[in-house]
Amino acid sequence: MREGPDIARIASLVGDPARANMLNALMGGTALTASELALEAGVSLPTASSHLSKLMEGGLLTLASQGRHRYYGLAGPQVAGMIEAITGVAEAVGPKRVRPGPRDGAMRVARVCYDHLAGEQAVAMLDRLVARDILLRDDQEIRLGPSAASHFSAIGIDVGAKPRRPVCRACLDWSVRRSHLAGTLGAAILDKILAEKWARREKDSRAVVFSPPGKQAFERVFLA
């Protein structure tokens, strides 16, 4: 019988299938309304609402009210990281699907992780940016290198304005088991990729699929 942080409380919040589906959906990064989440989880609206208030009370979600809409989102990167960790274990011990579906492979290559890009592409990108000294890495902490400002502004990303939230952060990838780039810069890069239509988001999935020319453009800019 020990005290310490109440891990059972947090885990049991994730431990209900309906709530797990909601959290999974929110891993897509965009905040969703209660009705969307109800649909996602396959439960009625009242049930979803009850789950959402529990998740709120547990501190796993944030709420942004806009008019008559109420948008729920993940509370932060730490929560996203925890879900990735659980996903990793579930993946490892779970029933090995004999033939991984095509979407499964797409998820490994590139997917949305909270608000930034994850998967093989994202890991390769961070490696390359560090190798070129555009970013300076010190364990979990990532700082901007001297050439970062000019490099990113050339492609329309402003790293000058320093928001409170760290610009860069390392985030552990559950499929590759190596870090990729999170933080506002990671988010900005994902925005860029989608805005330029280099890639599109798979419907109802976290997968991100690059078009052939989009992939070339991405590699030219980030993997050169």
Add this chain to the structure above:
Amino acid sequence: MREGPDIARIASLVGDPARANMLNALMGGTALTASELALEAGVSLPTASSHLSKLMEGGLLTLASQGRHRYYGLAGPQVAGMIEAITGVAEAVGPKRVRPGPRDGAMRVARVCYDHLAGEQAVAMLDRLVARDILLRDDQEIRLGPSAASHFSAIGIDVGAKPRRPVCRACLDWSVRRSHLAGTLGAAILDKILAEKWARREKDSRAVVFSPPGKQAFERVFLA
């Protein structure tokens, strides 16, 4: 309604207080018997046994039978990492204890994480070993540097024999939010620390407390 790895199943295993206590106890690294775990969790033996078989079925534990004793242990570093991640969130969102107890501080300084050392001391150690090029770090992957063999054999740790399991691994520390050293080398160093009596394990806790001379010795060897 999505498919994917069944994260609710895994999370709900951790989500029961009795099972969470058991897992927490096993984070100490040593395998324990069913009766010890029952005591730890504060439940009767039959109840504990039922929980243990669920955890086994879920793939979170391994079992080693020795005579009439059956030792349960964590299934691997990935499971340990997941529990650390959940602990981190619970710590962050949980009710902030007004005055953190003394043991709480000790846990931050040094504690056992599965089979190796974690906490400020451990993070500092890895930083220093990398700075001295004794270990070479590449994201989550850590390799031995040229001087590693001689450095470690001088203090009685053999890094020559290459077991299947990686010698070194980075492991994210929930209190410091930076990596520390895991893998067989991390485990060997913890063994060394305890064998030399530089530190002792706090009873019924993961905390590791250094004696004043022990701390000096540790710093001389690893933080020089």
Add this chain to the structure above:
DNA sequence: CGCATAGTTCGGTCTCCATCGAAGCATTCT
């Protein structure tokens, strides 16, 4: 062989909580 210890299985009880329909509140549109 009997006895003791370690552990699992069984059967039954009880509590918790996920679920939904119906009703209530709030915001926006007309």
Add this chain to the structure above:
DNA sequence: AGAATGCTTCGATGGAGACCGAACTATGCG
């Protein structure tokens, strides 16, 4: 103001599972 939409609260129901005592199995000891 009135209607419509988005969401929460209430109340009732049902099912899952955590729990324990007792019986059962297995290993070790004298």
